[in-house]
Amino acid sequence: MNDYWRKMTALSLKKGPSLFVCAAVLGTTLSLSAPAYAIPESSNYFLPVVNNDLQWVKFDSNANAGMGSTIDVYGSYFALDSQKLFPPSTVITMLTATSSDMSVASANAYLPNIEMEIFGPGTTEIRVEGVTAENEKLTEHFRVTVNRFADTNKDGIITSADAFHIVRELNRNSALTNGDFNLYDIDRDRSVTAADASALMSLYTGKTVLDSSEKYVVTLSAIDDAPVIYSGSLYADTWVTGQTVTAEYSYFDPENDFEGNSRFKWFRSSQADGSDRTEIIGETSYTYTLQQADINYYVFAEVTPVAASGDLLTGQTVLLKPASVVASATPIIVSRTPLHGSNNANPGDDIVFTFDRDIVAVPGKYIKIISMLENTEALSYPSDYPDHVLIDGNTVTIKVLSWLLPSNTPLSIIIEEGAFEDLDGNAFAGTVLAEWIFAHSVGI
Numbered sequence: 391m392n393d394y395w396r397k398m399t400a401l402s403l404k405k406g407p408s409l410f411v412c413a414a415v416l417g418t419t420l421s422l423s424a425p426a427y428a429i430p431e432s433s434n435y436f437l438p439v440v441n442n443d444l445q446w447v448k449f450d451s452n453a454n455a456g457m458g459s460t461i462d463v464y465g466s467y468f469a470l471d472s473q474k475l476f477p478p479s480t481v482i483t484m485l486t487a488t489s490s491d492m493s494v495a496s497a498n499a500y501l502p503n504i505e506m507e508i509f510g511p512g513t514t515e516i517r518v519e520g521v522t523a524e525n526e527k528l529t530e531h532f533r534v535t536v537n538r539f540a541d542t543n544k545d546g547i548i549t550s551a552d553a554f555h556i557v558r559e560l561n562r563n564s565a566l567t568n569g570d571f572n573l574y575d576i577d578r579d580r581s582v583t584a585a586d587a588s589a590l591m592s593l594y595t596g597k598t599v600l601d602s603s604e605k606y607v608v609t610l611s612a613i614d615d616a617p618v619i620y621s622g623s624l625y626a627d628t629w630v631t632g633q634t635v636t637a638e639y640s641y642f643d644p645e646n647d648f649e650g651n652s653r654f655k656w657f658r659s660s661q662a663d664g665s666d667r668t669e670i671i672g673e674t675s676y677t678y679t680l681q682q683a684d685i686n687y688y689v690f691a692e693v694t695p696v697a698a699s700g701d702l703l704t705g706q707t708v709l710l711k712p713a714s715v716v717a718s719a720t721p722i723i724v725s726r727t728p729l730h731g732s733n734n735a736n737p738g739d740d741i742v743f744t745f746d747r748d749i750v751a752v753p754g755k756y757i758k759i760i761s762m763l764e765n766t767e768a769l770s771y772p773s774d775y776p777d778h779v780l781i782d783g784n785t786v787t788i789k790v791l792s793w794l795l796p797s798n799t800p801l802s803i804i805i806e807e808g809a810f811e812d813l814d815g816n817a818f819a820g821t822v823l824a825e826w827i828f829a830h831s832v833g834i
């Protein structure tokens with residue numbers, strides 16, 4: 391049992407629930423990996439494995455200080471800790487790792503670790519995918535480059551040109567990447583000097599026997615990934631008009647590219663799943679204030695993550711769903727008689743309107759009936775005038791009007807703002823001229 395294996399077991403026991411996942415994964419693949427764990431092979435690559443620019447991984451396999459994942463090496467394998475890749479607050483329930491070129495290296499995941507085995511020269515892309523408890527996928531790509539030892543110019547063969555390459559780079563005083571530094575350090579003394587060019591020449595001409603025939607130099611480097619939105623939701627104190635809805639979410643970028651100007655769109659839909667949603671034009675902030683037009687609709691947001699830096703700035707758009715249909719904060723009229731626009735009302739009929747909730751009349755406010763032809767007030771009652779304005783729960787009935795109203799003109803009903811309020815004191819917004827018009831039948 392080597393250190394890696396011991397560490398994994400301890401981690402699994404500590405974490406409890408993940409033991410299950412870990413055991414399940416191991417159970418299916420142990421037969422393949424077991425020999426490597428049980429009897430560490432001699433390595434086919436030189437230490438250290440170095441990291442050019444992966445943000446979540448330490449400088450090289452010798453490094454212990456700092457924030458990133460250590461590069462744990464054993465035999466021809468090395469392993470990385472995905473807990474250093476994903477945000478600490480994020481619970482990853484499933485982890486997979488794949489390699490684009492299995493002749494270079496394989497990749498496997500044993501939550502929380504990612505394990506690579508080196509096979510041969512070349513470059514492979516490793517894809518790591520973590521699945522959250524909400525089944526959202528967080529993806530990271532990076533590159534594993536395997537160079538033949540001493541192939542400093544990376545043409546696949548070892549010749550005197552590789553020694554000259556080192557000399558040229560020294561003469562230019564080039565700033566070397568971690569990986570190139572490691573590759574040029576032929577005598578493995580952790581510095582790159584003319585002695586490395588000499589050692590390489592000796593190796594090439596056969597003067598020196600160095601255990602190099604099948605050994606490699608391994609370098610990790612970053613591939614940019616687009617940012618991701620996950621754990622998103624819409625928050626509102628209550629889903630009523632006038633309230634502010636906020637798009638809340640987590641943002642992830644494997645290269646730690648900070649969030650730039652992520653984009654927001656808002657929609658309303660008659661369906662709880664948003665299937666028939668139409669865009670609310672002009673709303674592009676991460677917050678949105680619920681409007682009268684949203685009443686009885688569901689309001690959605692689409693968030694498109696945009697990174698401030700990187701090669702892939704824009705990620706996948708995510709739909710955020712509301713907790714509830716939108717209600718009116720204040721009483722609204724849901725039905726009225728006569729209907730708006732009708733031209734055959736019976737002058738003897740009562741005028742009736744019904745609210746979406748129980749209401750009471752507020753003293754000092756008026757209901758006015760306007761004669762549209764002359765634009766004059768045909769009638770005006772206080773809303774708390776029980777002789778003519780009857781209130782029953784959520785219904786208001788204006789009684790006995792036939793001999794008071796002109797029959798030769800369209801009529802419009804104006805209800806003053808605040809003429810009624812619900813039992814919590816939320817005032818009715820009122821109706822304005824022409825919002826509710828009807829006419830009596832001709833000839834009466």
Ligand SMILES: [Ca+2]
Nearest residue numbers: 531613614615
């Ligand atoms: Ca990446």
Ligand SMILES: [Ca+2]
Nearest residue numbers: 575579581586
């Ligand atoms: Ca050296």
Ligand SMILES: [Ca+2]
Nearest residue numbers: 615645647700
């Ligand atoms: Ca990125």
